[in-house]
Ligand SMILES: Nc1ncnc2c1ncn2[C@@H]1O[C@H](COP(=O)(O)OP(=O)(O)OP(=O)(O)O)[C@@H](O)[C@H]1O
């Protein structure tokens with residue numbers, strides 16, 4: 001395990017800047033999650049660290065060693081690919097054992113066997129060890145791919161959406177398991193996902209990527225409560241943050257230059273009131289809570305409500321802001337930091 | 341009241357039926373004078389089936405019949421007698437025929453070995469996608485596109501000891517006098533002369549199939565292996581070869597069947613000579629059928645060859661399927 005330091009890493013494909021001057025310091029034993037929309041450059045960042053792509057500019061150090069010009073094999077990284085990329089002609093067991101059988105490792109057969117079986121159990125694939133890897137479901141393949149990384153003890157684990165094709169229950173289980181393994185091993189891990197729950201629950205720090213640039217990096221709490229700009233604010237929160245014009249709702253003291261007000265559920269106070277400033281448009285029942293779609297004049301917003309709140313579509317309602325987020329014309333936050 | 345209601349329902353259902361009838365396209369058959377669709381389908385494939393019966397199936401059964409008789413094609417008026425299995429017993433006890441089978445086996449073995457090794461090697465190089473690889477691919481494929489008759493004839497010239505380029509080049513490189521390089525005339529060299537020409541002509545074919553196999557291996561498998569610290573050597577043996585193996589085996593199957601009945605090239609280059617050193621089974625068969633005119637016996641020989649190829653190919657295809665299913 002080791003520190004991984006990216007300085008000004010840049011990579012273009014033709015005219016397309018896939019990764020743009022990314023600075024990132026991943027500390028030894030840290031779990032960093034990269035979050036960003038599709039095409040933001042997440043996969044490319046991982047590939048650059050693994051040495052599968054060569055950066056156009058910038059430097060990369062793993063454990064203090066400069067990585068420039070080093071082949072993937074000499075970088076000591078483990079990679080879980082977005083496409084599972086198992087060895088199709090091998091069994092699950094052989095796939096898991098493959099990285100350990102490298103002659104450079106000089107590992108004896110008994111150690112390999114023990115390690116393979118232990119990891120297979122961790123990722124819940126031990127009942128299929130003798131299956132051909134082509135005869136597995138997508139979720140099973142993904143678990144084998146994770147296992148093939150976990151059998152190793154590399155400087156850093158790179159994982160590209162490793163839980164994306166699992167069902168919700170298994171995903172929640174493996175999320176916990178992965179976090180537990182990472183803590184236990186003290187592993188350094190860079191993890192890419194679209195799933196904000198994964199990001200919020202597993203990450204020590206979250207990095208938000210947008211169009212190749214690392215827009216903000218911080219603890220999940222910082223990213224959530226203190227987003228640097230509209231883009232970051234829009235990545236987290238369920239339901240989505242409401243972007244409203246200034247002065248639409250009472251309760252806000254917008255600083256000078258405010259162009260947009262961002263309001264999540266916790267920034268919105270609602271009360272049932274005939275003749276209030278808004279009207280309930282639609283209610284989505286999610287079971288433990290409701291999504292309340294509200295119309296304020298021409299604007300719509302969505303917030304959470306208790307399932308037993310006595311409202312129906314068409315009812316009048318009063319809506320006020322409570323300490324919302326303020327954004328300037330360029331989309332950057334105006335009000336200061338809230339943490340610390 | 342009730343009756344008018346009834347009428348309305350009837351009318352609606354009649355209208356609906358009519359609309360449905362109009363919307364359904366009339367079967368093709370109705371439009372082509374009373375044929376059913378099935379009859380028309382038969383009509384379309386009948387010529388192909390007739391042709392197949394006439395030039396493939398009928399001769400096969402006719403040959404099976406002849407193989408049990410003493411029929412000779414140069415004596416059409418002689419009495420044709422059923423002589424049971426005696427043609428077969430003569431074939432299987434004839435040392436010359438066994439010698440020709442052995443010659444065939446040698447040819448098949450060496451041509452396939454060389455073509456597979458060289459073909460796969462070329463495919464592996466071409467797959468590196470160096471600059472101009474498309475040009476080289478086309479160039480390499482040219483021999484395969486020529487007619488075997490043309491290839492046989494110009495290699496006869498190339499092999500000429502006095503004026504041939506081949507003898508000249510070998511003698512230039514090794515210092516052996518050209519008069520000693522009797523590629524087609526020497527007992528030792530003639531089999532190799534044929535192996536060389538067949539390899540020259542058909543290696544591109546094997547290369548093409550191997551290339552398809554190599555291209556079917558996705559890049560990310562190699563990337564995963566690289567991150568897993570597999571050396572290029574290990575990647576080759578544990579990824580490239582096993583994943584391309586079904587394709588290689590397919591190429592071997594095609595070439596094996598083809599070379600088992602190799603005729604044109606041998607006939608043009610050596611005609612089976614010198615002596616009978618290059619007399620492969622198909623040449624022996626032709627001599628028996630059209631020089632000795634032992635039509636019945638040569639039919640039996642043909643059936644024996646057919647069963648042998650068919651049996652071997654079947655065993656092989658089973659093995660191929662096992663490899664593919666792994
Ligand atoms: N090999 C390549 N050749 C050309 N363009 C590429 C290549 N790889 C990536 N790109 C481009 O670089 C940009 C970033 O791609 P990347 O795969 O890193 O996105 P991502 O954040 O992983 O997206 P996703 O969430 O969909 O996986 C995209 O616009 C993509 O089209």
Ligand SMILES: [Mg+2]
Nearest residue numbers: 042043082160
């Ligand atoms: Mg990606």
